[in-house]
Amino acid sequence: MLKGLFFIFLFLILGEFLKYIFNIPIAGNIIGMILIFSALKLKLIKLESVKPAADKLIQYMVLFFVPYGVGMMVYFDVIKAHWFPILTATVISTIVTLYVTALVQQKLERDA
Amino acid sequence: MHDFFELPIFGVFLTLLVFYIAQGIRTKIKSPLLNPVLVAITLIVLVLVVFDIDFSDYNKGGQFLSFFLGPSIVALGVLFFEKFKEVKSNLFPFLFAVLIGGVVSIVSVSLIAIFLNVPDLVVKSIVSKSVTTPIAIEITKITGGIPSITAGVVIAVGIFGNAFGPSILKVLGIISKTALGTALGTAAHGIGTARALEEGKLTGTYSGLAMCVNGLLTATVAPYFVVWILKIFV
Numbered sequence: 001m002l003k004g005l006f007f008i009f010l011f012l013i014l015g016e017f018l019k020y021i022f023n024i025p026i027a028g029n030i031i032g033m034i035l036i037f038s039a040l041k042l043k044l045i046k047l048e049s050v051k052p053a054a055d056k057l058i059q060y061m062v063l064f065f066v067p068y069g070v071g072m073m074v075y076f077d078v079i080k081a082h083w084f085p086i087l088t089a090t091v092i093s094t095i096v097t098l099y100v101t102a103l104v105q106q107k108l109e110r111d112a
Numbered sequence: 113m114h115d116f117f118e119l120p121i122f123g124v125f126l127t128l129l130v131f132y133i134a135q136g137i138r139t140k141i142k143s144p145l146l147n148p149v150l151v152a153i154t155l156i157v158l159v160l161v162v163f164d165i166d167f168s169d170y171n172k173g174g175q176f177l178s179f180f181l182g183p184s185i186v187a188l189g190v191l192f193f194e195k196f197k198e199v200k201s202n203l204f205p206f207l208f209a210v211l212i213g214g215v216v217s218i219v220s221v222s223l224i225a226i227f228l229n230v231p232d233l234v235v236k237s238i239v240s241k242s243v244t245t246p247i248a249i250e251i252t253k254i255t256g257g258i259p260s261i262t263a264g265v266v267i268a269v270g271i272f273g274n275a276f277g278p279s280i281l282k283v284l285g286i287i288s289k290t291a292l293g294t295a296l297g298t299a300a301h302g303i304g305t306a307r308a309l310e311e312g313k314l315t316g317t318y319s320g321l322a323m324c325v326n327g328l329l330t331a332t333v334a335p336y337f338v339v340w341i342l343k344i345f346v
Contacts, residue, residue: 008186027250029182030331033189040193047194054190061184062149063131065245067174069153069267071260073160074167079261085228086265090241093221094269094299097242098277101213102286102295108205109288
């Protein structure tokens, strides 16, 4: 577990460092995610050594974004003023996205 | 009391307590509307409003929990590697579907929002609405929107996909279980993936992987796209 946490934080700080040095417009943690995937693929690290810690973090991920959700209360006025267009845009877009994604895959799978 | 609420332990403890209660409710009553995150956020907001506590005081502790979103995103890379092996045989249809779906999500939500006269700040906050919350928050920090609005919208989208996704797709003629998984993960991230797992292990795998790929895709494309589209249409 500790070894896994060490690797995860190592790739996180590497990601942040690369972002800082090269001024990359992508979040450091996302760069870290690409780096750890590459390290696993290139067999630089073993899946068994990072899996326990990664599974635990993913299991509790929902807990970690609760404070951001609570932060919505500060923007209550903005949301109240625009709730209808926000709702319309997200609902329509979500249905279209679901359908297009599923349709493309279903069609390609059949043709294959 | 203000000094007490300012202690980091207050925000941390309140969040843990309420989340524990919310998960307890979920095990008793199965309903997508009783999603633990949604229930936890609602209860915490109620507590803060009733006791007249500032969000900034609550967040002195809350930020210790949010900090772990960073390592959680890195952990998604590990999940991605694990699942990647399982879809290898079907890789091209899968990747192509996520790519098209991810772009459709970004384009459709921003165009509809602009058309309905939503302010730029809100458009920038909802462009990443289909990807997993921590990645969506990072995208909003880069586009210059309001991360908390993103968090709310993303969670709502997930709950919508979880509750209605499979039945909508069934009505529209989708029969492939793998396509259902890919669609749920692409459009409704982790909360949609929870539903995909209920539909079957393979459906869940496709969904989890689609969530990772679309997170990466949207993080790379959305910040540029939103600036560009706001320039053209506003």
